[in-house]
Amino acid sequence: MSPEPAFETVCLVGIGHICSSLALALRRQGLARRLVTFEIDPEARRVAVEMGLVDLASADPAEVIPGADLVVVGVPVGAMKSVGQTIAPHLTPGAIVTDTGSVKQAVVRDLGPSIPAGVHFIPGHPIAGTEFSGPASATEGLFVGRWQILTPLPGTDPAALDRLAALWTAIGSNVEVMEPRHHDRVLAITSHLPHLIAYTIVGTASDLEGHLQHEVIKFSASGFRDFTRIAASDPVMWRDIFLNNREAVLEVIQRFTEDLTALQRAIRWGEGEILQQKFTETRAIRRAIIDARQA
Amino acid sequence: MSPEPAFETVCLVGIGHICSSLALALRRQGLARRLVTFEIDPEARRVAVEMGLVDLASADPAEVIPGADLVVVGVPVGAMKSVGQTIAPHLTPGAIVTDTGSVKQAVVRDLGPSIPAGVHFIPGHPIAGTEFSGPASATEGLFVGRWQILTPLPGTDPAALDRLAALWTAIGSNVEVMEPRHHDRVLAITSHLPHLIAYTIVGTASDLEGHLQHEVIKFSASGFRDFTRIAASDPVMWRDIFLNNREAVLEVIQRFTEDLTALQRAIRWGEGEILQQKFTETRAIRRAIIDARQA
Numbered sequence A, B: 001m002s003p004e005p006a007f008e009t010v011c012l013v014g015i016g017h018i019c020s021s022l023a024l025a026l027r028r029q030g031l032a033r034r035l036v037t038f039e040i041d042p043e044a045r046r047v048a049v050e051m052g053l054v055d056l057a058s059a060d061p062a063e064v065i066p067g068a069d070l071v072v073v074g075v076p077v078g079a080m081k082s083v084g085q086t087i088a089p090h091l092t093p094g095a096i097v098t099d100t101g102s103v104k105q106a107v108v109r110d111l112g113p114s115i116p117a118g119v120h121f122i123p124g125h126p127i128a129g130t131e132f133s134g135p136a137s138a139t140e141g142l143f144v145g146r147w148q149i150l151t152p153l154p155g156t157d158p159a160a161l162d163r164l165a166a167l168w169t170a171i172g173s174n175v176e177v178m179e180p181r182h183h184d185r186v187l188a189i190t191s192h193l194p195h196l197i198a199y200t201i202v203g204t205a206s207d208l209e210g211h212l213q214h215e216v217i218k219f220s221a222s223g224f225r226d227f228t229r230i231a232a233s234d235p236v237m238w239r240d241i242f243l244n245n246r247e248a249v250l251e252v253i254q255r256f257t258e259d260l261t262a263l264q265r266a267i268r269w270g271e272g273e274i275l276q277q278k279f280t281e282t283r284a285i286r287r288a289i290i291d292a293r294q295a
C-alpha cells in the first residue's frame, strides 16, 4: 500500500510561479486540508488569496508555519538561508520541510542547518516551470508527467521520504531520488548552461547598433525566438542559480567553449564533413528525448 | 491596383519542407494553374504526387522547366550552383526564378550566373520553417504572418519584383526587400548563430560519459529540450549555411564568445549584480519581439 499523501496543513513559503502552481495541483487532488502561505510581498499575498490559491496568506511566520505538517520553500536559491532562519523557530516537530530550488547542494548547505531536530528536511526540485514568475502565473498541470527530484540526506526517515514522494506522485510527477551533487551536475548541463547561453546570445543581440538590433527583432527567426523566451526568465532566480552552482556550471561552460571552438574552426577552414557529422550526431539525442517522453 | 499574383505554371525545384509547404499555400490560394516539380529523389517525387502537392514530378528538367513562368529553387544552398546549371538551358524567357535559400550572397554568386538574359532572377528567403525536411513535412500555413525577404539585384525589372512580392503577400507573408549582404548579417544573428549554439550544446551533452548522458536525456529540462529540437534540423542544409555565410557567422561567434566569457567571469568571481543586470536587459528584447508579433 502506498503511503497516504494527504497533509493537514501545507505552508507554501513564497507563493511564486512554482508554489502557486503547486497550490493548484494540491487543491485539484485534495491533498491538503488547508493551504497557507508565508509571503513577504503584499501584492503576491493579495493575488494568491484572490485566486483562491491559499486559505491564508501572511507575512508573519508565527501565523502560518506552526501546525503545518508540510512546508514547501519556493524562494530563489540565494534566499534559502535567511528564509530558513526566519521560519525555523516556528516549525512543528514531525513536519516535513522541502524546497523547490533549482540547485541542491547549496540548499542543503544553506537551508539544512536551520531545520531543528525532529523536523524532516528533504530537498527537492521539480523539473518543470516556465519563464514566468509570481502567483498570477500559476499553471494548471505544470508538474504532470514531469520529474520531481528528491535529494534526501543520509539518515532521512524513510517514512517521511515515502510520504513526500507519494504527494508528488499523486499530482502526476515521476519521482527520482538522487545525490545533491549529482543533481547539480546533471542540471548544469540540461538547464543552467542552456539558460546562460540564451541570456548570452540575446545579450549579444541587444548590444548591436540600433539599426541592426531593430532588424534582429523584426526578422527574429526560429532559434533566436526560442532563446528570447528562455532569456526572459527571472533575473534574480537565475543569478542565484549561477552563483550557487558555480563549480558545475563553470565546468560545462569549459566543455561547451571547447566544442564551439572546434565548430568555429571547421567553419573557418570550410570543413564541411566535420560540420555535417556533428550535426548528424545531435539528432540521436533529440530522438532519445522524444522516446523518453520529455519532448 | 496590386499586380496579379497568379502564375500559369509554377515549377518547384526540390520538393522538400519549404517547397512542399509552398505548394500547399499556392493550391489553397489558387495562385498556380499548374504545379510541377523537378526533383531527383524518386521517393520524394512519389510522396509529392501522392499528397497531391504537384500535378507532375520529374527528374528530367526538360519535362518540367520549359513553360514554367515561375521557378522556385528550394535546395540546400550548396546545391544551388549545380542545380542552376541543370535547369538554366530549359528556362523560358520572361520567367521569374527565385529561391528559398537561407543565405543570399552565396545564392547570388552561385545561382545568378546561370540565369540567362530575359529571365528575371530574384533571390528570396522565407523566415519560416521547422526542423523537419522532405515533402511529407509540408506544413499548412507555414508562411502566414512570417516575413519573406527578397534581395533583388540592381537592374531587376520592377514589374517582376512586384509580381513575386504579390504572390508572397497573397499567401499571407509580409514582404521586405533588402541587400543580400545585409540579409546575411541579420540572419547570422537571428538564425545561424542560435542553430550553431544549439548544435554545440547538444553535441557537448552527447559527448558525456554514458551514465551522465542517460540522465541528461532523462531529466532534460526546458532550455535543453528546446535546443535539441533546433539541433535536430537537417545536417546538410545547415552545413551549407555555415559554409556559405562564413564571414558573418564567424563575426557573431566572436561577439558571442566575448559576451559568454564576461558572464563566465562574473560567475567565477561571484559578481551577482553583473549577472542580474545582464539577465534583466535581455527581457526587453523578448518584449520587443512579442510586440513585433514574431513570438
Ligand SMILES: NC(=O)c1ccc[n+]([C@@H]2O[C@H](COP(=O)([O-])OP(=O)(O)OC[C@H]3O[C@@H](n4cnc5c(N)ncnc54)[C@H](OP(=O)(O)O)[C@@H]3O)[C@@H](O)[C@H]2O)c1
Binding pocket: A013, A014, A015, A016, A017, A018, A019, A039, A040, A041, A044, A074, A075, A076, A077, A079, A083, A100, A101, A102, A103, A125, A126, A127, A128, A129, A130, A131, A132, A133, A134, A135, A234, A237, A241
Ligand atoms: N520558474 C521555474 O521554471 C522553476 C522551475 C523549477 C524550480 N524553480 C525554483 O523554485 C524557486 C521559486 O521559483 P519561482 O519561479 O516560483 O519564482 P518566483 O515566481 O519569482 O517566486 C519566488 C517567490 O519567492 C519570494 N522571495 C524572493 N526573494 C525572497 C526573499 N529574499 N525572502 C523571502 N521571499 C522571497 C518571492 O516574493 P517576492 O514577490 O516578494 O519577491 C516569490 O514569492 C526558485 O528557487 C527556483 O530556482 C523554478
Ligand SMILES: NC(=O)c1ccc[n+]([C@@H]2O[C@H](COP(=O)([O-])OP(=O)(O)OC[C@H]3O[C@@H](n4cnc5c(N)ncnc54)[C@H](OP(=O)(O)O)[C@@H]3O)[C@@H](O)[C@H]2O)c1
Binding pocket: B013, B014, B015, B016, B017, B018, B019, B039, B040, B041, B044, B074, B075, B076, B077, B079, B083, B100, B101, B102, B103, B125, B126, B127, B128, B129, B130, B131, B132, B133, B134, B135, B234, B237, B241
Ligand atoms: N527548413 C527550414 O526551416 C528553412 C527555412 C527557410 C529557408 N530554408 C532553405 O530552403 C532550402 C530548402 O530547405 P528545406 O528545409 O525545404 O530542405 P529539404 O526538406 O531537405 O529539401 C531539400 C530539397 O532539395 C533537394 N536536394 C538536396 N540536394 C540536392 C542536390 N544536390 N541537387 C538537387 N536537389 C537537391 C532535396 O532532394 P533529396 O531528397 O534528393 O535530397 C529536397 O527535395 C534550403 O536552401 C534552406 O536553406 C529552409
